[in-house]
Amino acid sequence: MSAPTGNTYSNTETLVDTQKNKRAVTALQTFGRSLGLGLYSLFALFPLFWMVLISFKSDREMFNTLFIFTPTLENYEAVLLRTDYFMAFFQNLIVSGGAVLVTVVAGVPVAYALARYNFKHKEGVAFQILSFRFAPEIMVVVPIFLIFQNIGLLDTYLGLIWVYQLITMPLVIWVVRGYFEDISVEVEQAAQLDGYRWFEVFIKILIPLIKPGLVAACLLAFIFAWNSFTFPLVLTGFQVQTITVTSMRYIASDTVRFGQVAVAALVAITPQLIACLFIQKHLVRGLSFGAVKG
Amino acid sequence: MASMTKKTEKHPGGINYNEIPRSVRLRPYLIIAPGLLVLIGILIPFATAIFLSFTNFSFRMPTWEFVGLRNWIRAFQNPDFFHALSVTLRYAFFAVTTQMILGTLVAMMLRKDSPITRILKVALIFPLMVAPAIAVLIWQLMTSNSVGILEPILRAFGVYNFPWAAGHHTAMFTAVLIDTWVYTPFIMLLVLAGLQSLPKSPFEAAQVDGASPWFIFKTLTLPMLKPYLYIALLFRLMVALQEFGIIFALTRGGPGRTLMNLSMTGYEIGFRFQRLGESLPYLLTLWVIVNIAAQFLVKRQRKAAKEAQGY
Numbered sequence: 001m002s003a004p005t006g007n008t009y010s011n012t013e014t015l016v017d018t019q020k021n022k023r024a025v026t027a028l029q030t031f032g033r034s035l036g037l038g039l040y041s042l043f044a045l046f047p048l049f050w051m052v053l054i055s056f057k058s059d060r061e062m063f064n065t066l067f068i069f070t071p072t073l074e075n076y077e078a079v080l081l082r083t084d085y086f087m088a089f090f091q092n093l094i095v096s097g098g099a100v101l102v103t104v105v106a107g108v109p110v111a112y113a114l115a116r117y118n119f120k121h122k123e124g125v126a127f128q129i130l131s132f133r134f135a136p137e138i139m140v141v142v143p144i145f146l147i148f149q150n151i152g153l154l155d156t157y158l159g160l161i162w163v164y165q166l167i168t169m170p171l172v173i174w175v176v177r178g179y180f181e182d183i184s185v186e187v188e189q190a191a192q193l194d195g196y197r198w199f200e201v202f203i204k205i206l207i208p209l210i211k212p213g214l215v216a217a218c219l220l221a222f223i224f225a226w227n228s229f230t231f232p233l234v235l236t237g238f239q240v241q242t243i244t245v246t247s248m249r250y251i252a253s254d255t256v257r258f259g260q261v262a263v264a265a266l267v268a269i270t271p272q273l274i275a276c277l278f279i280q281k282h283l284v285r286g287l288s289f290g291a292v293k294g
Numbered sequence: 295m296a297s298m299t300k301k302t303e304k305h306p307g308g309i310n311y312n313e314i315p316r317s318v319r320l321r322p323y324l325i326i327a328p329g330l331l332v333l334i335g336i337l338i339p340f341a342t343a344i345f346l347s348f349t350n351f352s353f354r355m356p357t358w359e360f361v362g363l364r365n366w367i368r369a370f371q372n373p374d375f376f377h378a379l380s381v382t383l384r385y386a387f388f389a390v391t392t393q394m395i396l397g398t399l400v401a402m403m404l405r406k407d408s409p410i411t412r413i414l415k416v417a418l419i420f421p422l423m424v425a426p427a428i429a430v431l432i433w434q435l436m437t438s439n440s441v442g443i444l445e446p447i448l449r450a451f452g453v454y455n456f457p458w459a460a461g462h463h464t465a466m467f468t469a470v471l472i473d474t475w476v477y478t479p480f481i482m483l484l485v486l487a488g489l490q491s492l493p494k495s496p497f498e499a500a501q502v503d504g505a506s507p508w509f510i511f512k513t514l515t516l517p518m519l520k521p522y523l524y525i526a527l528l529f530r531l532m533v534a535l536q537e538f539g540i541i542f543a544l545t546r547g548g549p550g551r552t553l554m555n556l557s558m559t560g561y562e563i564g565f566r567f568q569r570l571g572e573s574l575p576y577l578l579t580l581w582v583i584v585n586i587a588a589q590f591l592v593k594r595q596r597k598a599a600k601e602a603q604g605y
Contacts (some may be wrong), residue, residue: 037414044418044475047432050443054435063440071298110329117322125326130347134584135340138557139577142564143339143346169329186477198321212371214500224505227425229539234565244425248545251543258441265431273424280416284487287480291525 049182055262062258075259079267088246089267095157095242096225100162100172100218103176106165107172108214112202114173115180116188126174130289133170137230140166145234155239163231170220171289178290179213180206216282219275226272243268312441351527354568361571369575374559378576382555382583385466385541386534387474394527396474397481398519404482405489416488422479426539430478437468459544465552472540477533481526488522489515518602524595528588556580589593 054062056071079085113119114126144163145154153159183206191201207214232242247268250261276283284292327445334386347365351358369375404411424432437458439445448456459468492515500510521573538557545561547554555564556576 014472028481033406036399037403037411040396040403041414041418044421044479046443047436047475048420051381051432051435054441066443066446082360092388106329106331110326113322113325118324119322131585134532134588136557136580136584138536138538138561139343139574139581142340142560142570142574146346146351146570147339147467173329204414215563221424226422229425229427229542233542244427246429248543251434258435258438261431262435265428265435267528268428269424271426273420276419276423277416280419283419284483288484288525288529292484292522 011044050191051262051265052293053262054258057259057262057265059257059259073265075257078162078257079260079263083242084241085246085264085267088241091157091240091272092243095160095164097238098157098161099168099225100222100266102161102171103168103221104214104218107169108176108207109202111173111176112180112206115177116185126177128220129170129173132166133289137165137166137228141230141234148235154235157236157240160232160235160240160242163235164225164228167224168229169230171221172217174289175217175286176210176214178285178293179210179217183209192276213282213285216279217286219279220283220286223272223275314342322427337369343578344576346571347578349571350569351571352569358428358571365572367570369579374554375576375579377551378554378559379579380558381466381553382535382580385470385473385537385553385555386531388466388470389534389537390527390530391475392474393478393481393530394471394523397478397526398485399487400478401482404486413524418480418482421475422477422483424476426476426537427543429472430540430543433468433472433475442583460549460604462549462552465545465549469537469540469544469553471535472544476540477530477547484522484526485519490517491522492518517598520598521595521602524591524598528591528595531591532584535587537579556583 003108019261053067056073057065057069058074060074061069110129114122141163148154148159151164187205187209189199191205192198196204227244228242229244232245236242236245247264250256250264279286348360348362349358350364351362404415404418421429436442436444437456439455445456445561448454457464459465496514497510500514505513536557537555538561541553541555541558542561545553556579559577560573560580562573563576564570
């Protein structure tokens with residue numbers, strides 16, 4: 001595309017006309033854009049609003065009211081106080097948090113090595129790590145089930161935390177690697193000249209520099225682990241219950257209590273929604289495993 | 295930035311690799327060892343999966359033996375296998391196509407900066423944070439014919455008792471609808487990032503030349519967005535091909551076998567019928583499909599990225 005070289009004024013007579021036209025087109029475009037955005041926003045956000053609404057509806061008013069009713073907390077009481085749902089919430093917190101913790105300790109150094117050192121098969125190792133994330137979970141879980149059965153990790157926190165590494169580790173390694181690459185080597189060399197040893201450079205200089213990105217990657221990994229369904233469905237049962245699997249007991253049956261379904265869903269998604277507010281700026285980079293540096 | 299690393303290492307005179315102390319040369323391997331160990335522990339299952347697909351392993355029997363290719367032949371002779379394959383591909387096709395178009399459109403509409411778009415850019419991401427299985431719960435509240443809001447709306451248009459997930463012809467639509475609700479923001483986010491990265495000058499030039507918006511989109515925006523679109527497509531397709539949570543939560547593959555994709559069929563044979571060995575050809579086939587799709591798209595993405603830089 002070459003830049004225009006200034007002979008656009010040759011059709012001055014029609015300029016006024018086209019400007020009027022242009023204004024009409026722009027108005028139409030703005031209208032269309034607003035309409036489209038409005039419709040899509042309704043589609044994306046109304047289900048969440050509806051869920052919140054229903055969570056406050058009593059069983060008496062469930063079927064004969066739409067928007068106007070007397071709000072009640074009875075569904076919250078029923079789900080949070082009279083069942084073990086909150087336990088599942090808490091256990092999910094332990095498992096997802098534990099998984100992220102292990103990932104940070106073992107994965108961040110990997111990210112550093114992949115960013116800074118040149119060694120044999122580096123790209124191969126990096127892609128292998130990424131490919132774990134996209135192997136069908138249901139396929140991976142079959143043999144893991146057998147292995148866990150043999151070594152007694154079935155239905156334990158440790159087992160689930162370990163398997164969740166398949167979800168959290170590739171994400172953190174790939175995203176954090178990009179953040180390390182963004183820091184110029186000179187920073188490290190300067191620190192080394194000041195007498196820091198390499199691991200001191202790593203902990204005292206580099207980690208503080210990438211902290212925002214690292215925190216964002218961890219929160220996103222936490223969300224993915226929190227949302228995991230296949231692994232806990234197959235690998236846990238009575239001892240460890242995660243919220244995604246436990247919530248399935250509220251799914252369609254003839255005697256379904258919709259108010260409680262709403263509370264169950266609302267409780268299960270609250271941590272992610274809060275976490276997502278903190279990491280917006282880093283979300284694109286995280287979701288694309290560092291491929292898009294948005 | 296990566297090139298910078300290389301530059302400093304190829305110092306004037308070059309580095310004699312053997313002059314570097316052994317401890318320094320081994321350092322990278324040492325650093326990645328703990329992480330790799332954790333992952334390799336999990337890698338064993340991949341090999342085990344392939345191995346087990348040649349056995350008649352089952353939870354019901356204490357012993358197992360080699361059966362050669364029997365599981366594979368049985369799977370390929372089973373009409374359920376091809377049905378599952380077709381469901382997998384159709385589901386991925388419908389879901390991903392809808393989301394790519396819708397996500398790109400929404401991103402284009404959000405491009406203009408205003409207080410409203412700034413709020414929407416955050417709020418519209420919310421569905422993406424919802425676990426697919428939970429999304430099914432949320433949509434149950436929408437589509438239920440007793441408490442759902444969609445029922446009275448459809449009634450106003452003369453549609454009564456729309457069957458949603460319970461109908462043979464509407465189950466796929468319902469699943470794809472929920473999938474679209476969850477994942478459209480993903481495409482939207484990546485396309486928005488792509489739009490922000492576009493250089494201004496070619497667009498200004500085109501506008502001065504009086505090019506129509508469609509022409510600008512077709513010849514400028516789209517080619518320059520392509521690398522981003524391919525990344526979005528790559529990640530989205532890999533997940534959609536394996537979708538399990540939504541279908542499991544929605545109908546467990548029903549009504550009948552309408553939604554039994556490869557993941558669901560593998561799960562059914564392996565864990566409900568407890569014949570692990572027989573389930574693996576289904577799941578390994580899925581793995582191969584995902585890999586082929588990924589490799590194809592990675593190649594296309596690289597090509598598109600090169601072309602986009604040529605502008």
